[in-house]
Amino acid sequence: MNSSQIKHFDYIFTGSGLASLMIVYKMILSGKFTDKSILLLDQDAKQKNDRTWCFWEKEDSVWNSVIAKKWDLALFANEKIKLDLELKPYTYNKINGLYFYKFVFEEFSKHTNVTFLNEKVTDINELETHVFVGTEENRYTCNYLFNSIYTKAFAERQTKYPVLQQHFLGWFVKTEKEIFNSEEVTFMDFSVEQKGNTRFMYVLPISGNEALVEYTLFSEKLLPKEEYESEIKSYLQKFGVNQFEIIEKEQGSIPMTCFPFWEKNTKRVLNIGTAGGWTKASTGYTFKNSDKKSTQLVEFLQNENLNLKNFHKKSRFWFYDLLLLDILYRHNELGSTIFSSLFKKGNLILIFKFLDEQTNLIEDFKVILKCPKLPFITALFRVFFYRQK
Structure with missing residues (x-):
């Protein structure tokens, strides 16, 4: 393919995860990028309810219309105590991945300068005047690139910074009996056996007999799938539940590390999301941090003489x-x-x-x-x- 066939964009996002979608949505809202061409590339078409995001907030945000459930109360427990916590003035909010995807892509479709392509990125090469991006199907160039494709090796092949995983498996269950308090989210229930780790149950109740129940660990190594599932069954049995229907399942592993991903940022390439160290290292919470960082970045992009290496500020x-x-x-x-x-x-x-x-x-x-x-x-x-x- 010769250079005349390579399409050029002002901005390219490699990977269209949470951070990329937030940034592009806020670029549109700002009204400052109407003359800029934006391309999002991802091998995932974003048409599945593949994850759940939760965050606490005092006031309504731009995401308010896609919040599926809000809670004013939270439970914290261990083997000795149970604390019912009043969250006000905060609420704890839940967003389903698929509804979030539909919300932002519906907005993208209204703007001809925004393009999403379902292609797998294979190559990124920064040159003096532009960045080259290759996929399995095509070649592109851009002025600035935002990468959210996480490379595990960067963090895991070094020893200076510890790396844990927030790993979990969750079942959205429907029970015959009403056993959940739909007004109270379970933040952390450490009453489960710890087995030398940091292990807890996390429960997001939708109604008296429907909830997302997740077995979660902050530890270095993942478990066999059967162990997560066995712990969820045991936890439900503590409430006298032996019969239940599994509506949906989700499983994930979020890196928890202070590895300085931002040191790999350059003048024209910025790592964002988990790939840029945007996940809150001590908790694994992603939504709130990405929301804050994306707002800061959209404002930063309006600077003249842009150098993406200057975006990150360590605190x-x-x-x-x-x-x-x-x-x-x-x-x-x-x-x-x-x-x-x-x-x-x-x-x-x-x-x-x-x-x-x-x-x-x-x-x-x-x-x-x-x-x-x-x-x-x-x-x-x-x-x-x-x-x-």
């Missing part, structure tokens, strides 16, 4: 996340103790504010001091000493 919250991950990587069994101390002694509104990275230093210390002291002090010295070497 002290990255260091806090690194401390927690260092502890959980070395002592994975401490997860229940750490999270229990936060929720048992802490102010939930302050915890949410801290996880949203909106606290000041005094508020930071109020949260951190609720955690077990010795593991964090040890991690502080270990991380500081190691990073000075």
Whole structure:
């Protein structure tokens, strides 16, 4: 194929995951990119309900119309305590992947400058004046490229930064008896056997007899599928449920690491989403962070003399996340103790504010001091000493 047949775009997004879709949607909303051509490339056609996103929010956002369910109450539990937590002024919100895809693609279809192609990316090559992108079917060029295709090897083939996985398997079940409180989400139920890890149940109830029940771990290694499923069955049996219908299933693994993916950003190529370190390392939450980062990026793209390498700004919250991950990587069994101390002694509104990275230093210390002291002090010295070497 000669150069005259290679189509050029102002912006290309390789991978159309959550971050890419948020960015393009907000570019449209801004009205500042109507003269710019935008291409999204993904081997997945985005026509399945393949995931669930949840986030807490004080006020309505641009995503309000696709929120499937909101909760004002949350349950936190371990083998000794059960805490019913009032979330106000926050709500905990659930978005189904398929509805989100339909929502953004319907908007994209109204704009002739936005193109989505169901093609697998095979090659990215940055040149001085543009970026070259190859797929199995075609070749393209662009001025700037945003990559959300995650490369596991970048994080997992190094030893400087710990890498855990938030891995889970969930069943959306329908039971004969009404056993769920549809007004209360279960954030973390650590009453399940820990087996030397950080393991908990996560429950999103839709009605008295319908809920998404997920067995979740923050640990290094994944489990056989049968073990997740066995734990979900055992958990339902605790409520006296032996007969139930599985409506849908979902399974995933989200990397939890402070590896500096942004160091691979260049003048014309920006890594975004999980591939850019946008996932909140200490919790695995993706939606809220991507929402914030995508807003910042759309504003950043309006600068003259654009250099994508300048977009990322590291904050002290990255260091806090690194401390927690260092502890959980070395002592994975401490997860229940750490999270229990936060929720048992802490102010939930302050915890949410801290996880949203909106606290000041005094508020930071109020949260951190609720955690077990010795593991964090040890991690502080270990991380500081190691990073000075």
